[in-house]
Amino acid sequence: MNGPELLLQNADILKSRMGACFPGERAVFRGHDLHVELKDMDWIELYVFGITGRRFSPQQLRLLNAIWVYTSYPDARIWNNRVAALAGSTRSTGALGISAALAVSEASIYGRGIDVRAINFIVRTRKAIDNGSELADCVQDELKKHRGIAGYGRPLSSGDERIAPFMALARTLGLDDGPHVRLAYAVDEYLLAGRFRLRMNFAAIVPALCADIGLSPQEYYLFVFPAFLAGMPPCFIESSQRPEGTLFPLSCAHILYEGVSKREWQSQ
């Protein structure tokens, strides 16, 4: 069935396995009564259950929680955070500023764009190696295709302060030695030996750990969506408390014009 028939079949009704609200009565969440069966879940547990439909161990949830904690920096200079902060400075609303800042976090050189490429690389490479491919060939193919490997190298620095505390936590939880994590380190060693100047960063180790606890690339992408969130409200609040319009004010001298010379507009 396709065309208008397919559309007609879906008109006026939501057919779902994900859930529904029955106002004044109850809410169903992936086949469970939210206020009876799921009422004791903490928020991250419910969030991951909503994405996957699966339950995770307390150790796995602790690790997933730490990913969000370790990536939330209340620094209003960072591009996505700056959006939340500018919204505060212009006296917009917190929801608008922070929503836009989260949307901006879906970037090509950091955030969600890198996350998607990184988990696809690690999952794909592990499968290829299991099927007999050489690590060096997989890495070289990726470098050739993308001129880099997502999760290795970082736009503004060469090291990553998040890896050591995160891996220490993963060790205490017994989650630091899965096949994808070992592969992420093997890629790092290969790049180091080849002097590629692409050191592993948090965006490589996190998808590896998440792949080891069973998240698919799409599940991982949706899970990390709020990764920077906790750092954004402080940026909004502080700029809201300053005099309006005083966050990073740009004078005319702050704009370096590199375009054509002045000319006269000719009406068509």
Place this chain on the structure above:
Amino acid sequence: MDNDSKMEQIRTQIWLEEPEPDNLFATRAAYCHGYDVYGGMLGQSRWVEMLYLLFRGEAPTSEQAELLETLAVALANPGPRDPSVHAAMCGGVGGSTAASCLIAALAVGAGQHSGGREVFLAMDGWNECGTELAAWQLRISAPPDNKASIWPSPEHPPGFDPHGVSTATPVKQTLTRLAGIIPDSRLAWLEANLSSLELFAGRPLSMVGVAAAAFSDLGFSPEQGEMLHLLLRLPGAAAHALEQWQYGHKKFPFFKVELDNDPAGRTE
């Protein structure tokens, strides 16, 4: 990310601003690609000429301005059935902020089904295939690999209606009107070869396909076409969002739900 006391600058080839003598932060004159916006263009330039100038760096010819203006009228309101306008109305009906209604329209109108990303992909097709029918046939039968991206894999050839039966009348009317503006254009070629292209795609041309050809004729890059498509469809979204607030939520559809896995074994 070091703390450096020297003034940082934003580089631009688009915009020059000169300050008022008493305030570096107030503009005395602003130049867009060399043209004095408030002293020379205002009252002389049409809005679409400004739009074209901003993106292309040169004033449009009269034909180009007519093409962009005619396209802008065609795109101004996709109508309340369109998912992006539906999204804006979901904001409007609940009294959400004006910006959130537009953000909703942008987010839903950004995708690969009648949205900005579809325009991007269709324009990528024009860049690759030009007016070579055989190249289009090959591209439609074997679309480029889009894996490991934040965007899902396309489910239909970009620029064609996945649920269509025959070319919709407004699509034909728009194509005919636009194709008549610039001779030997891609739009004219599209109109002349429409039946062959629709045969390759197995689907009728959509408004996205017309818009992509028009943006391509105007010399815009796929990135610019994607932006303009997002921008030019906002007026309808805004008007319909405001209208639904006036009607009120009781007159806005909520739809029925049918759960496959209701723990109470019921559906609404």
